[in-house]
Amino acid sequence: MNWSELEALDSTGMKEAILLQGESVKISIKESHKTILEVAESVKFKNILMTGAGDKYLIPMISEYLWEYFSDIPIKTMHSRTLADNLPRWVGKNTLVILLSQSGTTKDTLDAMELCLSRGSTCVAITNRWEKPEGRSLLVLEEEGGYVIRTRTRPYPEKPLPSTGTFHATLALLNLLLLELLAFSQSDDEIDHALKLQAEIIPDLTDKLSKSGKVIEWGKSAAEWGLNYVDKMFYVMGDGPRYPIARKHALIMLMEGVKADACDAKMEEFIHSLVETLEEENKEKKPLIVLKPPNQTKPLETFQLVKRLWERQAGKEKLLEVSPQEIDEEASIPPGNVENLLSPPLYAIPLEWQAFYLALLRGVDPGVSKLVGKIRSTESLTKI
Numbered sequence: 001m002n003w004s005e006l007e008a009l010d011s012t013g014m015k016e017a018i019l020l021q022g023e024s025v026k027i028s029i030k031e032s033h034k035t036i037l038e039v040a041e042s043v044k045f046k047n048i049l050m051t052g053a054g055d056k057y058l059i060p061m062i063s064e065y066l067w068e069y070f071s072d073i074p075i076k077t078m079h080s081r082t083l084a085d086n087l088p089r090w091v092g093k094n095t096l097v098i099l100l101s102q103s104g105t106t107k108d109t110l111d112a113m114e115l116c117l118s119r120g121s122t123c124v125a126i127t128n129r130w131e132k133p134e135g136r137s138l139l140v141l142e143e144e145g146g147y148v149i150r151t152r153t154r155p156y157p158e159k160p161l162p163s164t165g166t167f168h169a170t171l172a173l174l175n176l177l178l179l180e181l182l183a184f185s186q187s188d189d190e191i192d193h194a195l196k197l198q199a200e201i202i203p204d205l206t207d208k209l210s211k212s213g214k215v216i217e218w219g220k221s222a223a224e225w226g227l228n229y230v231d232k233m234f235y236v237m238g239d240g241p242r243y244p245i246a247r248k249h250a251l252i253m254l255m256e257g258v259k260a261d262a263c264d265a266k267m268e269e270f271i272h273s274l275v276e277t278l279e280e281e282n283k284e285k286k287p288l289i290v291l292k293p294p295n296q297t298k299p300l301e302t303f304q305l306v307k308r309l310w311e312r313q314a315g316k317e318k319l320l321e322v323s324p325q326e327i328d329e330e331a332s333i334p335p336g337n338v339e340n341l342l343s344p345p346l347y348a349i350p351l352e353w354q355a356f357y358l359a360l361l362r363g364v365d366p367g368v369s370k371l372v373g374k375i376r377s378t379e380s381l382t383k384i
Helices: 003-009 014-019 021-042 055-070 080-085 107-118 138-143 165-185 189-211 213-227 240-258 267-272 274-278 300-313 337-342 344-361
Strands: 047-052 075-079 095-101 122-127 147-150 234-238 262-266 288-291 319-322
Touching: 003 344, 014 021, 014 189, 014 344, 021 147, 021 165, 021 189, 047 055, 047 080, 047 107, 055 075, 055 095, 055 165, 055 189, 055 240, 055 337, 075 080, 080 107, 095 107, 095 165, 107 122, 107 138, 122 138, 122 165, 138 147, 165 189, 165 344, 189 213, 189 337, 189 344, 213 319, 213 344, 234 240, 234 267, 240 262, 240 267, 240 288, 240 344, 262 267, 267 274, 267 300, 274 300, 288 300, 300 319, 319 344
Parallel strands: 047 075, 047 095, 095 122, 122 147, 234 262, 234 288, 288 319
Antiparallel strands: none
8 A cells, every 4th residue: 555645635734733743732731831820720610611613522521521530510511502502591600611612713612602701701712723813713802801721733823624733732721721720729639640641641642642653554554444334334432531532533533534424422322222233133234443441440341342242243343442552552541540531632543543544545635625614604504
């Protein structure tokens, strides 16, 4: 396979974006940690609402697990369009609203911001936008008593791609913000440990895995496996904090980047739904991409059940197991509860390489959307 020739299809620089993800996380933390500390020391709240669209909706779904492990203060994630259309009654002056947007100009997220501001909520934006654009943007918060925390990607400005350093940098800064909020209100050695992991260890692992020759070769092999099924449909399954990564791979990496049908599934729901597709009445069993939880975690037993049944009923050839620490042992995830909660972005990396190379094998430019622009709206869809 002449991969170098195929990579000429990548007109938007997605390969470079994947390779530089770790550096994007590191520079974002370096340039924005001080702002995060200032926010953590200033805001007052009794509940937290996190919102975004696309992968910026999935990011807070991951971070929720981290907050709920340490805190009894209520936290909720809502899609920004849902929030703008159905603002909960409890959102008000005691609510800390965290808004996520790569461009800072996502219409759904701006609509949600304006409603929350009208209720007197404290708003914090995390965005990759540094320069104020013409028209509406999240940067208006700096003039309206809110706060803006910026990611800094390499390259910058980063194109709106299915696989980007903004995803990893935004998740890292959101986790840091939540942990600093916790550290400001309570003294806890485990929180201090989590802060060190998120500020130092996870960025290094992200960098190693993104550039790992073993991970890249796994991605090529996984792409060749996927080519056998790309015109059918993939199931992508993850547990707990890894489920949003499975959802990202299905709905963004595969559907948007590869133009392939895919469906996300929660591992916890396997025996309540997906297992039925293995019955004999279903003559064509679908391929399953499953994220293997780290060792020493309770969900590993459920994973073993999924693996055993899928291999027996569908065939070993229709199961792709994803474990970053087994792909490259030099970038293994440390054991522990907090480590498990901070590990999800590491699972995204081999999947990004799979989707990148699978798109190329199909003759698809992985970063291009032909039907509608990345900043989507009902108005833009009517022009198709």
